[in-house]
Amino acid sequence: MPNRITQLFNIKYPIVQAGMIWNSGWRLASAASNSGILGLIGAGSMYPDVLREHIQKCKKATDRPFGVNVPMLYPNIEEIMDIIVEEGVKIVFTSAGNPKTWTKWLQDRGITVVHVVSSVKFALKAQEAGVDAVVAEGFEAGGHNGRDETTTLTLIPMVKEQIKIPLIAAGGIATGKAMLATMILGADGVQVGSRFVASEESSAHQAFKQVVVDAKEGDTQLTLKELAPVRLIKNKFYNDLQDLYKKGPTIDELKELLGRARAKRGMFEGDLEDGELEIGQISGLIHDIKPVSEIVDEIITEFKRAQTSISKL
Structure with missing residues (x-):
């Protein structure tokens, strides 16, 4: 080819x-x-x-x-x-x-x-x-x-x-x-x-791979556009973000919730609740x-x- x-x-x-x-x-x-x-x-x-x-x-x-x-x-x-x-x-x-x-x-x-x-x-x-x-x-x-x-x-x-x-x-x-x-x-x-x-x-952690396989249309969302836009699977962390957005958060408040190493926790360590689970709509x-x-x-x-x-x- x-x-x-x-x-x-x-x-x-x-x-x-x-x-x-x-x-x-x-x-x-x-x-x-x-x-x-x-x-x-x-x-x-x-x-x-x-x-x-x-x-x-x-x-x-x-x-x-x-x-x-x-x-x-x-x-x-x-x-x-x-x-x-x-x-x-x-x-x-x-x-x-x-x-x-x-x-x-x-x-x-x-x-x-x-x-x-x-x-x-x-x-x-x-x-x-x-x-x-x-x-x-x-x-x-x-x-x-x-x-x-x-x-x-x-x-x-x-x-x-x-x-x-x-x-x-x-x-x-x-x-x-x-x-x-x-x-x-x-x-x-x-x-x-x-x-x-x-x-x-x-x-990736096996648990994250399985979440990807189980995902359906609409299960991902682009968020955190004020920091660095990221598409991820909706989970507890995503829901916590949405609750914070309802209060009109500052950049610092968003950064505080995001914290450090959240993507590692989700994709590499398999924390499906509080980790950042990055994946595409496909x-x-x-x-x-x-x-x-x-x-x-x-x-x-x-x-x-x-x-x-x-x-x-």
Whole structure:
């Protein structure tokens, strides 16, 4: 399935496994890469020494390309970038920050750089910064999201109209049909997150994986837009947030309720009541936990069948 994305990353299929915090460790990334797609380690939930360990284990588990996702708002960013270079990682996805800050520095060291955006405005800024590709992520996506609430269906063609570099679609994509739909709209490839949370190799807690499988339409909500917008499953923590919102809270009051390490408690440690359970709207279409290789096979098989069906319309 050669195209601009497969050529850019030297992979078989134009699919990227999202580098999600508390979900995307070396086991998930290596399994994804071994399945013919691009696996990403999620550095956002790792101290520098932990990231180095995951990179080293991933290199031993796969001889295929993999990358690291780096949210630039996290501390220790300089040390993290140095480790990526020292360990010979050749692909970096940046997010949550100005792409100009690190793009040239990384590219000068032989690293391909992709930046995650949520709007046409930021896609153009990323292209101007010289990135090799962009991920345009719609409102449906799990985790931290854009404030404009632009859906993938509208975001992808609008970004495609404005940029020349390769475009990867994200947000609400877990099936081959969705992959084909976004590529028809102009994407060169897709980034899949939520579906890989519910994989055997994901580092998420088993209880969180089961909540994702059990989720139905309407069970997620985008909230905390005053801090950093995040889509999560409704639970006790979410309900506590809604009660606080009724009182017209200040930013400090929201921060106090959020506290520290709440995402780790929810997704990694399995606290389903008071943890932050980040997942996309597409969770309502995820019904099982299975190996990454099977997930990729299902997506590609459905993609090819959908291609055939489209030709008959």
